[in-house]
Amino acid sequence: MSDAAPGLNSEQLGAYFALMEVGSLLQYAVDEHLRAAGDLSYVQFQILARLVDAPGGRLRMTDLADGVVYSRSGLTYQAGLLDKRGLIARSPAPDDDRSVLVTVTDAGRDLVAHVLPGHVERVRQLLFDPMTGTDLAALSTVLGRVRDHMRATPPRSAKPRGGRNRAG
């Protein structure tokens, strides 16, 4: 879009496109590896990874849904797949009978451990090999700020009802 970019200067536009391309290529490469190494989609890997990191290896469905998947039914679907493979187990929550506790099984932990080195290696090769130490520090600073801002800016609840931007 060389001409019509009313709200962004060319440096911003370039950074935006670069971010999208880098994110897309990285996601693609990582996804490909996870499938080949462990027959996992990136979403499934995220679910397992969050569980491995959680105290006791367990989280409620709702907590898991926050930040991993965009709908509850989507998480139920993914959890069903992981459950069927024996990578997680679901049990009723003792303190709230509506909730379901999801726990990583040993098999789930093993799979994450098996997949992680190659995963991390791909990230290193693609993302960090071309960076200098200064690059890394700068990137951390900027992305941290942006992430905090995005988290604080309600992304999905801000649905304009009577919309200003409708297509004719």
Next chain:
Amino acid sequence: MSDAAPGLNSEQLGAYFALMEVGSLLQYAVDEHLRAAGDLSYVQFQILARLVDAPGGRLRMTDLADGVVYSRSGLTYQAGLLDKRGLIARSPAPDDDRSVLVTVTDAGRDLVAHVLPGHVERVRQLLFDPMTGTDLAALSTVLGRVRDHMRATPPRSAKPRGGRNRAG
């Protein structure tokens, strides 16, 4: 993964997660806007945007496929949708009868023009509002370097045909 990250230090790991999260949230927000404002997916918007930027508003299917979609049949599918809506037109290439030239129609240009301000506005709000001028410069430098490196590093499973592995 606080424990098992053999190949990345914690700063790198944090930067990686931040990048994925920022990219994912940005993609989601932008996609949502494009659908609401113009009933376009991000892929469709990319196709139109590339055409608008191309000399004469036209590109061959193959050139379009490079960097936009992951398979040729995927592009045929998306082009079919855009064609049906009158946003692009397809015609045989005069110099090579195997090729198909894709051209943005006036309706396609209008839709891009209609959608672009809101698109850019969302990017500005989410990505650039929390940044300082130094941040932007740093981000551009790092992402530029990383993107060049990624483009120069084709995925190992480079498939003979189709696919995603082209320098852009």
Next chain:
DNA sequence: TATTGTTATACTCTATAACTATA
């Protein structure tokens, strides 16, 4: 009444392979 989670269902998108046609 609101929240948690599942299910049923429909839809979008993507990839693979077979196919046609041209270089």
Next chain:
DNA sequence: TATAGTTATAGAGTATAACAATA
């Protein structure tokens, strides 16, 4: 033989809405 593109088909993933159960 290799390339350009389409089609048929199958599969993964997602969202929406209805639903049941609990708070």
